[in-house]
Amino acid sequence: MLRSGASPNAFTFPFALKSCASLSLPAAGAQLHAHALKAGCEVEPFVLTSLISMYAHCSLIDDAGKVFDHCPQSRRLTVCYNALVSGYTSNSRFSDAVSLFRRMTEMGVSANSVTMLGLIPVCSLPVHLGVGTCLHCCCVKLGLDRDSSVGNCLLTMYVKCGSVEDARVLFDSISCKGLITWNAMISGYAQHGHASHVLDLYREMKSCGIRPDSVTLVGVLSSCALLGAYHIGCQVERQIELSGFNSNPFLDNALVNMYARCGKLAKAWAVFDAMPEKTVVSWTAIIGGYGMHGQGKLAVNLFEQMLQAGIRPDGAAFVSVLSACSHAGLTDEGLKYFNAMEKKFLLQPGPEHYSCMVDLLGRAGQLQKALDLIHTMRVHPDGAVWGALLGACKIHKNVELAELAFERVIELEPTNIGYYVLLSNTYNEANNMDGILRVRMMMRERKLKKEPGCSYVEHTGKVHLFLAGDRCHPQTKEIYRMLNELEDWLKENHNLDKSYLERRDDERLSGTGVHSEKLAIAFALLNTKQHGREIVVIKNLRVCEDCHLFIKLVSKAVDRQFVVRDATRFHHFEGGVCSCRDYW
DNA sequence: CTAGGGTTAG
Structure with a gap:
């Protein structure tokens, strides 16, 4: 049109500018800006708005600001402010x-x-929570909080600022919850790892007659992955087939991840293989799955295949391959990838990569090298880095270095009880009673109490959670009866060693209570009888040796398969064979 | 000018 000599007017500029914005064509946009100036219509509210929006979408936010500043105040309508506010937001200019x-x-x-919809999302970090809360108050004062979009937007803001609690309060106060409201809350919980809340909400949502869509199911699947809730995950896949969503990369990635983390590698592979376009996220999910289940070599092969497919690995992809190397004892490969990360892929390793490397070297017994690596770090080590060293010191019974690692880790995470327990166990293995007492004293002084561990079992579409010594479950009586029967039976038929029985009595007397994984296993046996071949138990701590023994013997006795997932790895118990391939 | 989504160890 311009070439033909015709000049655009106030009605045609916005359309043309919108195209420049969506295609990100700043040069063409600036040319249109010049024409608008010539035509003298740059201060027409809609032209002005489109100009601001065009510059903002082209990441030229300061130019957007200039256009606004040059406009006389009388012409600055609400829409013009809105365009610039949302421009600042999308360019993260808080x-x-x-x-x-x-x-x-x-x-x-x-x-x-x-x-408000353009402004609220600028609060996206925990430090923005205060301002976000003020904006919420503004919405209430202006009577805008009744607008369902604004409500959903506020809900997401609380999630992004790290306060799922505030998000939940708001969620409960919304009387007409739409699909997006449910999705915002469900994915909020999912992103913060509150997986069992996700499943509870999902059930509630369905009982309210709201039909989930793919966004809902992505959140549900990632929670199934965290929990190892394979059967619920399968139900979700059936739901996908029923609903007839067309294959969607988000959903496929979530499915791959769910199957991989539940140990169903063949199924994970089938979904992955059928994906028309595999992104780095898809590869990361499948590599992490193989790595987690002790198939380090396969994981490394897949990483190579990804490179050959021309996919650039990102930081997360390196975490998955490095941890796969660490679990499988592939020390040299791990070092190779770590070096390539910086030199070849120009990625600055973060603390999460260093903690993988310290874990890798530490497990291989190269404690000094691990320590040297920490000293050469260019980013500040976080708790996980020193914690990995501490874990390695426990494996290799190096008390002296453990004390050093503990001192550092406790400066960074003074209330993380896991590290006190780790040091105490290191002392225990070295028969250093003084050390154990010192740790106990420290914990008492700092008023730290070991939080109860917990285990989950999924049964009939619900996740049943047990704390150590738990008596809250409706079937508590039967569960304890079943457990006693099992242990008596094991005692008679398997010469359960004396120290196990002593520790068991100790457990009951001292009130620390029965380990949660035992309760979960007893619950599962009680409810599934001989049906169902596999039970998944997840724990937020490490599986201790006694429980290992217990589960191994039980699975042999009843000829059942168990997969126990703890904080660090999966343990497979199949008919009495305990395969912890990544304990090397 | 405008609310919801996938991957990351210990």
Whole structure:
């Protein structure tokens, strides 16, 4: 049109500018800007709005600001402010967005829902929670919180600022919850790892007659992956088939991840293989799955295949391959990838990569090298880095270095009880009673109490959670009876060693209570009888040796298969054979 | 000018 000599007017500019915005064509956009100036219509509210939006979408946010500043105040309508506010937000300019909103209010320009929808998402980090809460108050004052979009937006803001609790309070206060409201809360819980809350909400949502869509199911699947809730995951897959969603990369990645983490590698592979377009996220999920289940060599092969397919690995992909190497004892490969990461792929390793490397070297017994690596780190080591060294010191019974690692880790995470327990266990193996007492004293002084471990079992579409010594479950009586029967039976038929029985009595007397994984196993046996071949138990701590023995003997006795997943790895118990391939 | 999504050890 321009070439033909015709000049655009106030009605045609917005359309043309919108195309520049969506295609990110800043040069063409700037040319249109020049034409608008010539035509003298750049201060027409809709032209102005489109210009701001165009520059903002082209990441030229300062140019957007200039256009706005050159416009006389009388022409700055709400829509113009809205365009610039959302421009600042999408370019992550927190203080600019907030101060423009303040200016707008001071100038007496009224904010509407769209203003808030453009502004609220600028609060996306925990430090923004205070401002986000203020914005929530503004919405209430302006009567905009009744707008369902604004409510959903606020809900997501609380999630991004790290307060799922505030999000939940808001969620409960929303009387007309739409699909998006449910999805925002479900994925909020999923992103923060509150997996059992996700499954509870999912059930509730369905009972309210809301039909889940693919966004819902992505959140549910990632929670199934965290919990190892394979059967619920399968139900979700059936739901996908029933609903007839077309194959969607988000959903496929979530499925691959779910199957992989539940140990169903063949199924994970089938979904992965059938994916029309595999992204680095898909590869990371499948590599992590093989690595987690002791198939380190396969994981490394897949990483190579990914490189050959021309996919650039990112930080997460390196975490999955490095941890696979660590679990499988592939020390040299791990070192090779770690070096390639910086030199060949120009990725700055973060603390999470160093903690994998310290774990890798530490497990291989190269404690000094692990320590040297920490000293050469260019980023600040976090608790996980020193914690990995501490874990390695326990394996290799190096008390002296354990003390050093403990000192460092406790500066960073003074209330993480796991590390006190790790040091105490290191002392225990070295028969260092003084050390154990010192740790206990420290914990008492700091008023730290070991939090109860917990285990989950999924049964009939629900996740049943047990704490150590738990008596809250409706079937408590039967569960304990079953457990006693099992242990008596094991005692008579398997010469259970004396120390196990002593520790068991100790457990009951001292009130620390029966280990949660034993309760979960007893519950599962009680409810599934001979049906169902596999039970998945997940624990947030490590499986201790006694429980290992218990589960191994039970699985042999009843000829059942168990997979126990703890904080660090999966343990497979099949008819009495305990295969912990990644304990090397 | 406008609310919801997948991958990361210990």
